[in-house]
Amino acid sequence: MSIITDLSKIEIILQKLDHSSVSHQKAILIGSRAARRYLPHFRDVYDQPHADWDLILSANLLLQWLKQQQINIQTTTMIIPLLNELDLSVNCTLNNKQIFDFLIPRSSTSYSTFLLEHITEWSYEISSYIGCHCCIPIAIAHSRLLLILKRYMLYYQHQWNKTANDYRQLLEIKQNECQLNVDLEQIFIKLFINNNEILHGKRPADIDQFSFSVDVFSHDIRMKLNEQSTLTRNDFFTLLLKDEQILFVYQLAVASSSSDNDILIGLEKICTKYPLWLADFTIDNWLDIYNIYVFYRKYKQNILLPLTSIQVTLENQRLFQELPELVMYNILSFITDTTDFHSLKLVCKHWYTILKQDSFWKELYLFRFGSKGQFSQYSQISRWKLLYFWKLECDNLSSFDNEDEILKLIDTTMQLRKIKANSVVELWENLTKQNQFIEPLILSQIHYILLNSYYYYLNEDILESPNKYTAKLIVIGLENSRSRTQMLITLLVGDYGSSRFEMHREQISIECDSDKIQTLTFDGPRLYDYSWGTYGYVRLSGDALLSIEPNQINQYLPSGICISLLSTMVHPARRERFIQYLITTESHCSSSLCALCDDMCY
Amino acid sequence: MATNVEETYLYSSPTTFKVSSKDGEIFDIDDSFINQSKTIKNMLNVLDIADNHMPIPLQNIKGTMLNAAIVFCKYHKNDLLSIPDDEDEDDFERDAYEPRRSDDISEWDKEFIKQFTVEEGTLFDIIMAANYLDIKALLAVGCKTIANMVRGKNSDQVRQMFNISYDPPGEGLNTPRNSVTSKESGDNQLLTTQEKESRCKTPSPELMYD
Numbered sequence: 080m081s082i083i084t085d086l087s088k089i090e091i092i093l094q095k096l097d098h099s100s101v102s103h104q105k106a107i108l109i110g111s112r113a114a115r116r117y118l119p120h121f122r123d124v125y126d127q128p129h130a131d132w133d134l135i136l137s138a139n140l141l142l143q144w145l146k147q148q149q150i151n152i153q154t155t156t157m158i159i160p161l162l163n164e165l166d167l168s169v170n171c172t173l174n175n176k177q178i179f180d181f182l183i184p185r186s187s188t189s190y191s192t193f194l195l196e197h198i199t200e201w202s203y204e205i206s207s208y209i210g211c212h213c214c215i216p217i218a219i220a221h222s223r224l225l226l227i228l229k230r231y232m233l234y235y236q237h238q239w240n241k242t243a244n245d246y247r248q249l250l251e252i253k254q255n256e257c258q259l260n261v262d263l264e265q266i267f268i269k270l271f272i273n274n275n276e277i278l279h280g281k282r283p284a285d286i287d288q289f290s291f292s293v294d295v296f297s298h299d300i301r302m303k304l305n306e307q308s309t310l311t312r313n314d315f316f317t318l319l320l321k322d323e324q325i326l327f328v329y330q331l332a333v334a335s336s337s338s339d340n341d342i343l344i345g346l347e348k349i350c351t352k353y354p355l356w357l358a359d360f361t362i363d364n365w366l367d368i369y370n371i372y373v374f375y376r377k378y379k380q381n382i383l384l385p386l387t388s389i390q391v392t393l394e395n396q397r398l399f400q401e402l403p404e405l406v407m408y409n410i411l412s413f414i415t416d417t418t419d420f421h422s423l424k425l426v427c428k429h430w431y432t433i434l435k436q437d438s439f440w441k442e443l444y445l446f447r448f449g450s451k452g453q454f455s456q457y458s459q460i461s462r463w464k465l466l467y468f469w470k471l472e473c474d475n476l477s478s479f480d481n482e483d484e485i486l487k488l489i490d491t492t493m494q495l496r497k498i499k500a501n502s503v504v505e506l507w508e509n510l511t512k513q514n515q516f517i518e519p520l521i522l523s524q525i526h527y528i529l530l531n532s533y534y535y536y537l538n539e540d541i542l543e544s545p546n547k548y549t550a551k552l553i554v555i556g557l558e559n560s561r562s563r564t565q566m567l568i569t570l571l572v573g574d575y576g577s578s579r580f581e582m583h584r585e586q587i588s589i590e591c592d593s594d595k596i597q598t599l600t601f602d603g604p605r606l607y608d609y610s611w612g613t614y615g616y617v618r619l620s621g622d623a624l625l626s627i628e629p630n631q632i633n634q635y636l637p638s639g640i641c642i643s644l645l646s647t648m649v650h651p652a653r654r655e656r657f658i659q660y661l662i663t664t665e666s667h668c669s670s671s672l673c674a675l676c677d678d679m680c681y
Numbered sequence: 682m683a684t685n686v687e688e689t690y691l692y693s694s695p696t697t698f699k700v701s702s703k704d705g706e707i708f709d710i711d712d713s714f715i716n717q718s719k720t721i722k723n724m725l726n727v728l729d730i731a732d733n734h735m736p737i738p739l740q741n742i743k744g745t746m747l748n749a750a751i752v753f754c755k756y757h758k759n760d761l762l763s764i765p766d767d768e769d770e771d772d773f774e775r776d777a778y779e780p781r782r783s784d785d786i787s788e789w790d791k792e793f794i795k796q797f798t799v800e801e802g803t804l805f806d807i808i809m810a811a812n813y814l815d816i817k818a819l820l821a822v823g824c825k826t827i828a829n830m831v832r833g834k835n836s837d838q839v840r841q842m843f844n845i846s847y848d849p850p851g852e853g854l855n856t857p858r859n860s861v862t863s864k865e866s867g868d869n870q871l872l873t874t875q876e877k878e879s880r881c882k883t884p885s886p887e888l889m890y891d
Contacts, residue, residue: 399843403812406824409820409821413827414828419831419832419834422834422835422839423831424836425836427847
């Protein structure tokens with residue numbers, strides 16, 4: 080680019096750095112090394128050369144560093160943008176092949192200056208992690224910051240492929256993101272965009288409609304588009320099915336990329352030249368789009384994939400190459416603890432792929448429970464793995480023989496698995512009306528419990544008064560990863576009190592049976608320390624159910640999170656309304672608090 | 682059961698036969714073995730061998746394994762009657778509803794199988810032999826032993842136990858060092874959903890929770 084000069088002599092670099100004015104005391108580590116901190120599944124690659132150090136820091140600190148490392152430096156380059164408001168960039172390779180990329184702010188309006196000024200908001204302190212490599216006090220960028228950086232980076236042509244890869248991984252950890260001031264974020268995004276627009280050109284406006292040449296699309300897509308050459312966001316998402324949307328972007332990308340047929344160029348154009356919503360869609364689905372391309376290159380045929388992603392089915396489902404399938408099923412049928420399968424899944428890629436296939440679980444199910452199993456219609460079974468696990472965990476507990484009933488229980492179990500650990504935390508926050516800090520370990524435990532609980536009995540008596548909803552579950556992981564707890568959750572919904580004070584009330588009672596039986600019963604008002612007195616609500620001064628302390632059901636989980644978790648496990652027919660009821664009760668209680676009783680309390 | 686008795690009579694005139702293993706060793710087998718190995722039983726019924734001096738070749742089984750299987754059958758010759766025939770459908774149904782146990786291996790069987798667990802791979806050999814010869818009891822003992830080895834272990838321990846590498850050869854951590862970068866930029870590589878997930882997601886919370 081014409082606005083940049085390159086330097087590679089260290090003396091000149093030192094000299095240039097002297098002129099730079101902005102000074103800060105700390106550096107921020109960004110990029111893949113910082114990302115590694117937040118990606119639980121990222122495997123350690125400490126000494127691999129492609130894990131470079133991306134640091135944002137002031138000129139002073141860099142000077143200091145260069146002086147320390149001078150003998151170790153193999154090559155160094157400096158890039159000076161001709162425009163004054165852009166950052167300097169210095170790239171160093173050390174003798175031991177480590178690569179360092181530094182970003183040094185030159186003006187007070189650059190986004191990196193902004194980051195350095197708000198270093199506490201944008202980063203975590205870190206001490207031991209990198210102490211041996213340099214003497215600069217380094218903080219590690221927040222996952223939120225990395226996310227913003229990557230997302231907006233994608234709208235420019237700069238390192239698109241690598242960025243897209245990183246971004247995908249970062250999205251996975253989005254849920255643990257930190258709390259940041261929205262204003263700060265806005266300012267940062269603005270600065271970042273400005274900076275990038277100078278470097279890489281203007282972003283497309285956020286328009287709804289765009290036009291293209293309809294000839295580039297295959298026949299069936301053209302039919303869907305009615306041969307029109309413009310498309311609005313609404314049409315894109317309503318006219319086309321998901322497969323077709325992906326195929327559309329794929330064909331558009333192929334057409335946009337020039338002669339050398341590299342789809343990444345086409346995808347880059349879509350992200351830079353087309354409307355933002357299409358860019359977002361492309362970013363979210365880029366792997367699927369890319370897969371079509373790879374598939375096409377390999378088999379030279381253009382197909383509409385039945386699934387949005389290619390599923391590789393291994394024909395050989397042997398875990399041990401030495402043993403045939405039947406023997407392996409024989410071995411596995413002796414594994415009766417479903418948690419053992421978790422560790423088998425993580426043994427290696429091959430095992431993981433096999434144990435993820437539903438066809439594998441179908442075979443195992445048929446081997447174990449016989450071809451004369453209970454199901455008259457195999458075609459209606461879509462979750463063999465869950466069915467198999469359910470059979471292992473619940474078969475002796477459940478009194479249901481009817482196949483429809485069993486499938487219903489399995490569906491309900493599936494619903495529970497779809498609930499995110501974060502929604503449980505959200506519920507807690509909604510109930511307490513304040514942010515709650517959750518240790519990652521607890522969050523992980525909630526996640527585990529939601530994935531390892533099985534309903535084995537469901538019943539609703541809506542003819543009774545009050546209506547009674549009963550759910551029985553086996554919950555794995557409440558005490559340790561292998562502990563099983565039988566749980567009976569009963570929900571009573573009805574009216575309470577008499578005459579003009581009659582109230583709607585929902586009461587949940589939980590009976591836990593692990594080594595000893597524990598029970599917990601509460602209703603909406605009790606949750607907030609209210610009670611229904613003779614003339615209205617009375618405020619209690621008891622122990623709050625939502626307090627931080629562990630409760631009697633489980634001594635490891637904070638009470639509030641446990642309550643929230645159990646409330647999401649109630650009978651699914653009533654789950655949503657019950658949670659709604661819990662959330663709204665407090666305001667209701669306080670508004671109708673009996674004035675008389677209130678006086679008595681004080 | 683009546684038919685079984687008749688079948689037994691069919692080949693009961695010579696009570697011993699000779700079998701030869703893959704590596705040429707010759708063994709004498711008697712009723713205890715023939716009755717428990719369905720493969721041999723069927724073979725004798727079909728072949729109708731009168732001359733018991735010709736060894737029956739068992740090309741899939743090593744001598745040591747064959748010997749072990751014969752020892753196993755000798756010991757278990759008396760509990761033959763209690764082992765149900767797996768083609769008996771009633772039994773199959775009953776089996777389906779009972780939880781499978783693997784902690785019921787008898788002391789003798791435990792001692793017996795111990796000789797195979799020491800050396801790597803031979804446990805698979807005896808299982809394969811049992812599978813080929815169709816000796817239900819031996820197969821069950823072998824399978825239960827493997828299931829017991831896996832029980833309660835984390836993935837690392839399982840990996841070590843069976844000497845499994847995390848990635849397929851040549852990929853991931855097994856990549857030759859210098860080719861890391863070239864592999865990543867190679868665009869011919871078919872990225873699969875599975876790979877994507879195994880790369881990005883923690884497949885189970887075990888990593889953090891344990």
